[in-house]
Amino acid sequence: MTAAGRNGKGENGIAMAAARRTAKGVWDRFSASDPGLLRLMAGLRTVGAILLALAVLASFGTSVNHLVAGAMTAMVATFAIQEKEVRGQAITLLLGVPVALAAISLGSLLNSRVIAGDVFFVLLIFGAVYSRRFGDRGTALGLIGFQVYFVSLFVSAEVSALPGLFLTLAVAFACSAIVRFAVVPETPERTLRRLREAFRARLAQLVAHQIALLDAGADDVDAVLDDLRRSTARLHEAALMIQGRLEEGTRDAAAAALLQRRVADAEIAAERLGVLLLNARSAERVDTLTLHLPNASAPMPPRARIAEDAGTALRRDLAALHLLVVRLVPDDRGTALPYVRNRLLGYREEKGLPKGSPALQDCFRAVGEAARAILGLRLAVDGAQDEEYDTPEAARSREEFAAEEISIAGEAAEAEEEDERTGLRRPTTRAAVQVAVGSALAIVGGEFLSTQRWYWAVLTCWVVFLNTASTGEIVVKGYRRLVGTVLGVVAGVALAGAVGNHTWIAFGLVLLCVFGMFFTAPLSYAMMSFFVTAMLGLLYTLLNTYSLDVLVLRVEETALGAACGIIAAVLVLPVRTSHRTDEELGTVLARLRDVVSAAVAQLSGGPPVDLVDLARDLDTALDDLRSSTKPLTHPIAPLRARRQTARYVVALLETCAYHARSLAATAELVPSSKSVAADARLALAGRRITHNIDLIAAHVREEESDGTIESGASIAAMLDSGRHEVLRTGSVAFRVLRHLQRLDEGIVGLARPLGVPLAAREEKAAGAAKGA
Template sequence: MRDRLAASDPGLLRLTAGLRTVGAVALTLAVLASAGSDITHLVAGAMAAMVATFSIRERRRDAQAVTLAVGLPVALVSVSLGAVLSARVVVGDVFFVVLIFCAVYGRRFGDRGTALGLIGFQVYFLSLFVGASASGLPELWAALTVAFACSALVRFAVVPVTPTGTLARLRQAFRARLGRLVSAYLALLDAGPDEVDKALEDVREGNARLHETALMIQSRLEEGTPDESSARLVQRRIADAEIAAERLGLLLLSARSAERADTLTLHLPGAPAPEVGRLPGPDESTAVLRRDLLALRALVVRAGPGGTGVAQLRNRLLGYRDEENLPAATPAVRDVFRAVGETARAVMGLRVALEGPQDESDDSPATARSREELDAEDAAIDAGEEEEPAERRKGLQRPTTRAAAQVAVGSTLAIAGGELLSTDRWYWAVLTCWIVFINTASTGEILVKGYRRLLGTVFGVVAGIVLAGLVGPHTWTAFALVLVLIFTMFYTAPLSYTLMSFFVTAMLGLLYTLLHTYSWEVLVLRVEETALGAACGVVAAALVLPVRTDRRTDELLVTVLERLAEVTEAAVGQLSGGPAGDLLDKARRLDQALGDLRSATQPLTHPVTPLRARRTNARYVVALLETCAYHARSLAATAELLPTHPSIAADPRLRGAAGRTVRNIVTIADRVADEDVTAPVGTGPSIASLLGGDGTTRYGRVTDRVLRHLERLDEAVVGLARPLGVPVTAPDR
């Protein structure tokens, strides 16, 4: 159960966010109720505690404390202005728009600027929601002060979270998800012809989730590890385990297929599984492979030393790295056993990096040899090079400035339209307009987010009506349900924006009940204001400094291709005998760029999009890029083994043979960035044939794995040309 929870919520980040917010709200209600506060101030305190908790996103505790301390005076000023200006409609509306602009513009100053902007906006909204007046400010100030104090107490004492603890839980999640991926491989091994598509889909999902956890770990290494060397060691072992696990799945699928499976099959959603049959070779080898996959899963998920039994399992699996220990089987099945041995080695390296030195008393010669290789690799890891600062845009080209201008125009439209619908609750349209601009960067993303919020709001209104009818006048029952809805809101927020909007609207129905302003008309008005706010956000995004989804995805696609060329060229250069480079960081930047592109293409791949051909094309391009990234990561990982691995040596011929691949990547990037570029993508002989010779000596200098990754990468890059409209030419023969 612990592993299931760790795998479903990596780092327990969602659980922690929900518990923190609920704890802060509950403690605030308890303090205010004991002081005799009325319902209005209880609601205000609960909302302020929620804002003070979710607004702060910094990872270091000292930075969180500073932001929370600065956020209190910002909240007090905001609620005061909201109360004073409530009677001055025009001045209040103008100030609200200015506040919204400043809150969004503050995102350019990092997490603290974002948090203070959120606090300023949300507390001003709070003053409108509870109908704050100048005469009632002292009580509101007291409620906000209690809310911020309770939020701090829960954050730092009741539910404390440290970067080290978060990283430890993320590493546990990585191990749990790796174990579930091995279970998916077991299901793929035993799947019949009618079950293989479902088994392959589970493998795709397992690989995607494992990669997601690896990226989360990489983003927290700097704060969660004691020094740069430790961070790079963990990063290296995580990357090794991810690559080894994905390669194991590919070879297992190839062994069950009539021909070698394409890496794209593991990345393209809905791609049909290749025709599969019974695993070739004697039945005994299939039974042994099933037993060894079960042993590999046990090595992955078992924490602690494990004893002699676990040591024997590890020794047997690592023995497959020696040719003489492979069972009698076809070459494809023997490749799977080799991959099992390599994955077991990666798991052992990960365990050493995360848990420290292990008991070596029961090691076999193969295990001792693997430990020596890992120790040599660990000693070769250094601090690496500093990352070059990114180019900064200026003026209206800066994303935060453009978004601030857009949301200010959208909010102005929302205020005007909202007051036509209701002079009392026009601010709901402004809130929706504000929210659809958070964490979005293109018109398409804003449209999808607005649609999801409207959908969640409609269903939330129905739930609010039912809950309000059940609760009736029972105040504390309503507050208890509010706490439950707050927890579910924060727990589901990273998973589904529609679900989060549903729980928010249901909670607001209960708050209206507490404030004795609940009615069917109020909840219907909520839907109308939400639709209006979403429409105003889309209109503003489309007319004011618009960033079309095509332009946004093209920019990110060029970045991914540049990172891919950078990793490939550096890895091939090192494999050719060039100087060692910072391959791990280059591969991480490639993964981050690919993650940004994947998020930006969501409007194109959304299930309700009417452009079916475009959706299929976008999914295919992203899947091809994920395939390219996998091979580039594998090349980088192999290149970093050069100084320590006895079976890998530099081959100067690789630089010339792989030069075509790098040139093709650059050509595609230039074509995406500028449609006037007409240079074609070139094809020709295979990478292996470009090395020259009779084909018998190359394996003594460069492993077959390097050639396979280079050839697959070359094929995938050429495959990118067709959906992106880049011409392909073959040399004259």
């Protein structure tokens, strides 16, 4: 072969490698934006079911009315079922067939009986919402019953057409099953594997933003900080999604617990690295709160405080860490990656630690801890690899992981607590009564607007109650639906005019709208409503009932339905947003206390407990609190001071949760690690923190309590035994004390915005914590 030929081949190889890297980068960004590809799969599955149903029905020469009914039924049969196990999905889909047939039959029979039909519709709505108390299956069957009855109203079904409609529904359910189980199959194991990939992609994005923080100038630091906050929150979101799929997606409880711990270790290590980088770059000490509070600024000097040589080394090691994350796949072989990993792991043992300030050296140690966490994650997912290249530091890390894995085996999962509330105090019963009353109002008002399209008001009233738990959430959801509907009307007018009488072009655009509905639903309810309304304009075109007046009526009915839902939420068994947030806040404080007390007890020499499960409960409770405060932090919320307080409280709790998780992760090492030893003096610090949490929780529950918030001396001063030991900043003991100190400051800082009385000394401490 000539030199030119070899050069050409080499250039082609380089170009192909570059193209593969580019494609991998694009896929990583998409995977990170849609963890587990859940939105993509939902959209493809629904569109596939509709497309297959239309193809089968069209081959029978079915009328347009039945094509529309089949498409809508296939959509409902696909999106209503949310169970994770394949067997459970099949059972629910099978049970949905008689429910759908009964709903379409009753809709046809009652179509001409106005009063009886309206009464039954209200009863059906009550039953559909009440069935949510029976879990995913009850929710799915209630949704199928309601939506198929709605389909009968939409296509004006008559008794004479029932045989054809029965066949149409049977075909729609069969097509939904084929697409779900054969064309676009989804198993818990596959979903968990995709979620792990999304976690890896988001971890890589976080490390990339940390590198950007190191290079950012004073003018760009605010934008970089926003990116850093966003990527930190997205990584936490991916970790929570993995936790929700562990039981079904792993082979046994021990494997689930191991993966959960490794994901938590990686998340904590990455977040800690971000805090230390921010601290090294800042003009003064930066609190972890900076990573959680929107628009919080960090005091950056005009020039970076990091020396040029040290900055170059840190940038190099962060790039190496990013490489380890990007290559976190089982088919990577060779000596390059193990060499990079081993060098970074050496920082944990002070090996090769560059010279610099204590804050800078903390960054290098944090890089080493992050490399260890990535190694642990890879071992949990792919098993032991590359052991022949291990240095002593890497071998020690593997030994620690093996010891932890042995301690995890055999741990039993705790049983889920059941909701003990009964009667009208039960959330599902209360919501069923509210939506039934709101729907009755919507029927009456809708009849005045239109005797034919009144059901749009009922549908809006129904949907604003779905997945809401307070009056504020219903108001925000109603507002978003109205905005999306108005924009969708504009799009519907344009699409209907462009389509004209071209039936299959209209169906193709309907499919695009359906995909848009399901792809954007978790991101923006307004966008979902936009695609729904645009789709309806096309469906009306297919049914030859389209006009501008019909779409304007759609807006009016939507506004009426939202108003009726809000009226029912405010007047019938109301749940105030403040009451809802107080409940969730009390749960978060209780879970925080559980984690802190158990972690400190284990760090003090107590018996080992399952701290990972406790930390997971805390994360879940905090996520619920974050959702419940969205009406307070929404831009349309009128009380600006309350909005800022809610954001500050949530940010403080996120900071406390981070330090609690870090304590739990360190405490988990006590039984198996040679480098982490218990210290009985920590129990004193733990008592002060839990005492303060108890006082704040009692105030939130509006209970009388004795005592005051305790603060004053630092945690380190409290633990001074007279030996005047100087703790090395990189040591585990120093890290434990730092987390305890930040946790203590965070809890005291919560007292002021929550209105917990403070003595003069505590007032000063709380103000200092807030300033940090």
